[in-house]
Amino acid sequence: MKKNYSKLPLRKGVGIVLLNNKNKVFVAKRIDNPKNFWQMPQGGIDEGEDYYEAALRELKEETSVVSVKLIQKIDKKLTYILPDHLIGIIWKGRFKGQTQKWFIMRFTGNESEININTKKPEFLDWKWINLEDLTKIAVNFKLDVYKNLKQEVSKILN
Numbered sequence: 001m002k003k004n005y006s007k008l009p010l011r012k013g014v015g016i017v018l019l020n021n022k023n024k025v026f027v028a029k030r031i032d033n034p035k036n037f038w039q040m041p042q043g044g045i046d047e048g049e050d051y052y053e054a055a056l057r058e059l060k061e062e063t064s065v066v067s068v069k070l071i072q073k074i075d076k077k078l079t080y081i082l083p084d085h086l087i088g089i090i091w092k093g094r095f096k097g098q099t100q101k102w103f104i105m106r107f108t109g110n111e112s113e114i115n116i117n118t119k120k121p122e123f124l125d126w127k128w129i130n131l132e133d134l135t136k137i138a139v140n141f142k143l144d145v146y147k148n149l150k151q152e153v154s155k156i157l158n
Contacts, residue, residue: 005087008096010079014055015042015102017149018065023157024128026107027137028063028116031124038127038137040149042100044091051101059105062122067109074102074152078145086141100145104153131157 017040018026027038043058045051052073059065081097082090116123129137131153138146 005084005096008087008094010097010099011091011095012045013042013098013100014045014051014058015040015078015100015145015149016055016059017102017104017153018059018063018068018107019071019104019153020107020128022128023131025131025134025153026063026114026126027129027134028123028126031122033139036137037139038129039139039142044098052103055101055103055105061118061120062116063126064115064118065107065109065113067107067113068105069108071104071106072156074104074149076148077101078148080142080145083141097141102149102152104156 020026025040027040029036029038041059041062043054043062045054046057049057052070056066056068059068077099079097079099082095087093087096114126116126131150134146134150135143
């Protein structure tokens with residue numbers, strides 16, 4: 001019998017579109033998904049935490065990056081729902097997906113600052129990609145979020 005996950009809440013989260021000085025986007029390959037999918041830094045919000053503070057904390061926890069300048073926060077929240085086979089597994093089964101507040105940031109540091117070998121590593125590898133390639137590297141269930149982000153970032157850069 002298939003479980004009904006529709007009543008599960010959405011997890012509150014943040015995401016960071018990190019751009020280098022050539023306007024390339026930082027993406028990293030997850031440890032827990034060996035296929036060729038990449039994602040931007042993102043994560044959940046702690047109790048009482050402000051969205052921007054959470055974005056800075058997540059960025060530091062996942063990439064060691066602290067040298068950033070906020071370009072813009074994206075007004076609308078973006079949501080994705082997990083595929084059925086992941087609901088009940090990811091986030092200990094407490095959420096069916098995530099609703100995220102995204103921030104576009106400029107990386108102002110030296111690349112030697114980027115270190116994905118953190119206390120609790122989430123990524124195997126990282127790279128900079130062209131904005132137009134963002135939707136080619138995303139896992140299917142995050143595709144709409146990445147399409148939206150591509151449009152939002154394009155508006156700012158043009």
